[in-house]
Amino acid sequence: xxxxxxxxxxxxxxxxxxxxxxxxxxxxxxxxxxxxxxxxxxxxxxxxxxxxxxxxxxxxxxxxxxxxxxxxxxxxxxxxxxxxxxxxxxxxxxxxxxxxxxxxxxxxxxxxxxxxxxxxxxxxxxxxxxxxxxxxxxxxxxxxxxxxxxxxxxxxxxxxxxxxxxxxxxxxxxxxxxxxxxxxxxxxxxxxxxxxxxxxxxxxxxxxxxxxxxxxxxxxxxxxxxxxxxxxx
Amino acid sequence: xxxxxxxxxxxxxxxxxxxxxxxxxxxxxxxxxxxxxxxxxxxxxxxxxxxxxxxxxxxxxxxxxxxxxxxxxxxxxxxxxxxxxxxxxxxxxxxxxxxxxxxxxxxxxxxxxxxxxxxxxxxxxxxxxxxxxxxxxxxxxxxxxxxxxxxxxxxxxxxxxxxxxxxxxxxxxxxxxxxxxxxxxxxxxxxxxxxxxxxxxxxxxxxxxxxxxxxxxxxxxxxxxxxxxxxxxxxxxxxxxxxxxxxxxxxxxxxxxxxxxxxxxxxxxxxxxxxxxxxxxxxxxx
Numbered sequence: 001x002x003x004x005x006x007x008x009x010x011x012x013x014x015x016x017x018x019x020x021x022x023x024x025x026x027x028x029x030x031x032x033x034x035x036x037x038x039x040x041x042x043x044x045x046x047x048x049x050x051x052x053x054x055x056x057x058x059x060x061x062x063x064x065x066x067x068x069x070x071x072x073x074x075x076x077x078x079x080x081x082x083x084x085x086x087x088x089x090x091x092x093x094x095x096x097x098x099x100x101x102x103x104x105x106x107x108x109x110x111x112x113x114x115x116x117x118x119x120x121x122x123x124x125x126x127x128x129x130x131x132x133x134x135x136x137x138x139x140x141x142x143x144x145x146x147x148x149x150x151x152x153x154x155x156x157x158x159x160x161x162x163x164x165x166x167x168x169x170x171x172x173x174x175x176x177x178x179x180x181x182x183x184x185x186x187x188x189x190x191x192x193x194x195x196x197x198x199x200x201x202x203x204x205x206x207x208x209x210x211x212x213x214x215x216x217x218x219x220x221x222x223x224x225x226x227x228x229x230x231x232x233x
Numbered sequence: 234x235x236x237x238x239x240x241x242x243x244x245x246x247x248x249x250x251x252x253x254x255x256x257x258x259x260x261x262x263x264x265x266x267x268x269x270x271x272x273x274x275x276x277x278x279x280x281x282x283x284x285x286x287x288x289x290x291x292x293x294x295x296x297x298x299x300x301x302x303x304x305x306x307x308x309x310x311x312x313x314x315x316x317x318x319x320x321x322x323x324x325x326x327x328x329x330x331x332x333x334x335x336x337x338x339x340x341x342x343x344x345x346x347x348x349x350x351x352x353x354x355x356x357x358x359x360x361x362x363x364x365x366x367x368x369x370x371x372x373x374x375x376x377x378x379x380x381x382x383x384x385x386x387x388x389x390x391x392x393x394x395x396x397x398x399x400x401x402x403x404x405x406x407x408x409x410x411x412x413x414x415x416x417x418x419x420x421x422x423x424x425x426x427x428x429x430x431x432x433x434x435x436x437x438x439x440x441x442x443x444x445x446x447x448x449x450x451x452x453x454x455x456x457x458x459x460x461x462x463x464x465x466x467x468x469x470x471x472x473x474x475x476x477x478x479x480x481x482x483x484x485x486x487x488x489x490x491x492x493x494x495x496x497x498x499x500x501x502x503x504x505x506x507x508x509x510x511x512x513x514x515x516x517x518x519x
Binding site: 080095100 | 404
């Protein structure tokens with residue numbers, strides 16, 4: 001569903017991605033692993049159109065989306081939950097969810113109720129300012145906000161950051177269910193190896209702006225030395 | 234007592250006119266981070282639209298309706314040709330729109346001459362308020378301003394467009410990632426802000442001398458109102474205009490217009506010193 005070929009991108013004066021090749025198959029959860037500063041977040045931002053693409057192709061469902069603007073990419077069916085969540089803190093939970101809909105064609109009148117089915121805690125807090133939610137609830141809101149627009153591919157950056165482990169597992173469980181029920185594909189960036197191994201089927205390792213290895217999660221669970229090789233500092 | 238009432242009416246009149254100008258400025262600043270120095274000239278174009286309509290034999294009311302449309306269109310063109318190319322370079326936007334303001338002013342001088350024009354007062358009657366005659370048209374201005382303020386608040390706090398616009402103001406990149414077309418919103422809000430200024434110019438034209446300098450008389454109080462009220466919330470210009478307009482009218486009545494200017498600027502400095510994010514920043518928390 002997503003094919004990245006020779007992707008080069010970065011910020012002014014520094015190239016972060018040096019020719020990324022990546023294949024994400026339809027359905028299920030794929031993970032992107034690597035040490036800090038290797039370009040994982042930049043890759044997510046480049047896929048979303050937030051970082052200009054210097055070279056290479058990003059083919060999503062048969063269409064080259066490199067160079068498109070973020071709103072157009074979003075409307076093609078890619079949703080993004082950034083690191084740090086970036087919820088709208090001064091807006092209510094319900095307004096946050098509606099913001100996931102207003103930009104979608106025909107989405108302005110849609111009810112965000114579908115989101116509450118998977119995330120009941122958000123229904124309870126719907127009138128509350130999002131900034132007053134706990135970290136775990138904010139993460140659920142960010143994911144729900146991405147999902148109300150009915151994306152085909154979800155880019156999820158560090159969902160466990162700053163959240164209690166028990167809540168993280170709960171969120172992981174919801175994600176797995178949504179992915180299975182709605183046929184959603186997820187590209188996950190995550191430091192927490194246990195979460196990756198419990199969620200993802202497929203793992204790609206990124207190093208210095210290149211994908212250097214790919215392994216099935218089952219293989220990694222058997223042979224922890226591989227993880228150690230790419231992730232140990 | 235009657236004196237006080239008339240004074241309050243006069244103050245409200247000035248306050249509401251400032252709000253019309255300041256609100257457009259705040260919307261544009263909030264969304265695009267652009268300080269539109271040409272906003273006073275958009276006000277000017279609104280007034281001259283009415284002059285032109287009357288010259289062509291049209292009625293004032295037609296001019297009043299046409300002005301926000303014409304100036305909104307001008308805003309659309311300005312956004313497309315100038316602002317969108319520089320909006321990520323903050324200082325350049327000030328220079329570019331300042332240059333634009335000079336160009337528009339000179340274009341008006343070339344087209345209409347430097348002299349002042351008058352626009353007929355469409356409701357030239359007065360009504361007695363506490364035994365003192367008060368011009369009905371001034372009451373009409375207030376009604377228009379209140380209506381426009383209400384519509385603007387409704388637009389920004391009750392509609393999908395408003396939600397999207399506030400989302401872009403709060404976090405532009407994230408809003409774009411949710412599928413919100415920020416370009417289209419920029420265009421629409423710039424045109425809307427311009428249309429507000431044009432409407433303000435047209436509605437004020439009958440009680441002012443319409444000349445190429447008239448925009449400045451509202452731009453400066455509008456900027457002060459934003460500084461005092463805060464640019465982070467739509468209520469900012471309301472509070473700021475109330476503070477600036479109220480103080481100005483009161484001091485001008487008690488002493489003289491010159492003293493009023495001194496009092497207003499002193500007050501602005503004190504408020505900004507105490508509440509750097511403006512009155513609205515203090516009360517609305519953002």
